[in-house]
Amino acid sequence: MKGPTTIKEIAKRLNLAKSTVSRALHDHPSIGLRTRMQVQALAKELHYEPNQTAIFFQQKKTFTIGIVLPELSEAFFSAAISGIEDTANKHNYMVLLGQSHDDESREKKIVEIMKNHRVDGLLVSIAKNTADYSHFEMLKHYDIPVVFFDRIPNLTDIHYVACNMQSGTLQAVSLLLEQGHRVIGMINGPEKLIASQQRTSGYQQALQKRRLKFDASLIVSSDLTKEGTRAAMRQLLAHKRKVTAIVAFNDYVSQDAVQYALEQHLEINKDITFVSYANLPLSSYMAYPPFASVEQYPYQQGQKATEILLELLAAPGKTDTFHNITLDSRLVLAPGR
Amino acid sequence: MKGPTTIKEIAKRLNLAKSTVSRALHDHPSIGLRTRMQVQALAKELHYEPNQTAIFFQQKKTFTIGIVLPELSEAFFSAAISGIEDTANKHNYMVLLGQSHDDESREKKIVEIMKNHRVDGLLVSIAKNTADYSHFEMLKHYDIPVVFFDRIPNLTDIHYVACNMQSGTLQAVSLLLEQGHRVIGMINGPEKLIASQQRTSGYQQALQKRRLKFDASLIVSSDLTKEGTRAAMRQLLAHKRKVTAIVAFNDYVSQDAVQYALEQHLEINKDITFVSYANLPLSSYMAYPPFASVEQYPYQQGQKATEILLELLAAPGKTDTFHNITLDSRLVLAPGR
DNA sequence: CTGTTAGCGCATTCAT
């Protein structure tokens, strides 16, 4: 009972040097066919398996990537993580997980622990309120590359992959216009968010293409709480022009807005039509699914981010160029439309 | 440029032995206050941080637990993993992730890799078709404890936490009886599943309590595909007695069943009432949410399983007793009921 | 209270 088989053990039994065994196991060219066979045979017989922790230690590499995100139970992130895990595994990397619960201090702590665990790299979607990025910048001193995805910090010299909401919004509004809607409201998110600005741009662009006038009062922002959304709805429904369609910031907002509309005795898809941004699963099971949704490709974002990170890990020290991929969001019609 | 600070470095600068420094850093009692201060001061100054990989290696412990489950994007599992991660983190453990995608060979591979990464323990919910458990049993030889949760293998000597569906079913059927329903159908899952048997028991028990006669033809099983469910519905609706309520195997089945009922021009909650088992999020957003749902506590299952595992890790070699916790499922009324 | 020594398992450099 002396624990798992080690190289030393094999060496002893075969009267060889540890180094010889090590090389034989690695199919090193300078090892005699004869001994190599012997070694590998015995290794199999004794169920030899290299002690990864020793290798990690010695090689200063763990084949592990850390992933930090706000909340696993949000459908968007669980899809993203799925993409990450699949890609990482394909390249024989493991994935270490941590959720910030949208709390900056927790985020810092997790990053710290992951650094200590010597992850080779980090994939992160930052917490809602993270304003200080020092915990990420300090990683540079440790040569731990970071690729951000979806929720990216407002920094220039970073790697990231995100999804541009403008294209999807453009398509969404265009669709509504095609269908004859002329007074289209938008419940947007906080104005400082890049994603909000992109939505606004897309909206404007759609009008421009048709040479229609842009009415800024049709875009109201919500703090994304239920109350905020209801306030926004109140404002939109009170607009002097009759709003017949609404682009909601996301599926959650959409649901709250729909509820409000129902309370006002509006008939969905008749008096008023909703378009949203997909982040709820199973929209087919929803009471009033949005007429159409802007897809944000969480799985693909995770995939891409991982690929970039792996590339960074393969080509170390390439601190010069920053990878930033922006996927275009895309409008998807609800099933049966 | 000589990499991160090490203990050796500190020792040299202070003319101390490495061991002294190590002890000082750990607040070992037998170290002079004086030197301890010195050491800790210099450590801070040089930004000393222990190299965890070295420690892992040396201590044969990684403070990492592996978690293997079928599919992250299933709401049930993402909730469970949330509970796992939270609990693990609280105890300074990290979590290594792997999804089997319900594929046995992938499951085996993941377990293998995790073993190589020297995780301290494993938390697993097995793949749908896993029939051979050798990859789990071999872990015993490596002293890697495993705690199963939710989807547990049909083995005796294992640790697990699962949720007993009987209690919830009992409550569900009782509720329906209280409300005057007398002909209650049940769409059950494959009969060999423990969970299916538990549902049947709960159903029968509810009738017994009220001294009502059990009619086996009111329980039909579905293979859980949409078609299977529709067939089951067809059968139930054709029953000689008029079925006024149905207990569906889960939310997915429930949705398919509701759809079928609608096609037959039945009015939900009037002509026919549905009760289900919660595994969809946001049931409040569903078109026809079940009247009531049996809660399976994914977060708590994850939490409990983790606690057991941590306990196992704390008390090594306790291979005698097997922990198996069974939570009771519980009926929860739909919001607004 | 502190120093010395050894060793965890492996890859690797330098000999031979």
Place this chain on the structure above:
DNA sequence: ATGAATGCGCTAACAG
């Protein structure tokens, strides 16, 4: 083609 020696960073057993 093989062996011997070294070190990665840390802890711990054993001296003093």
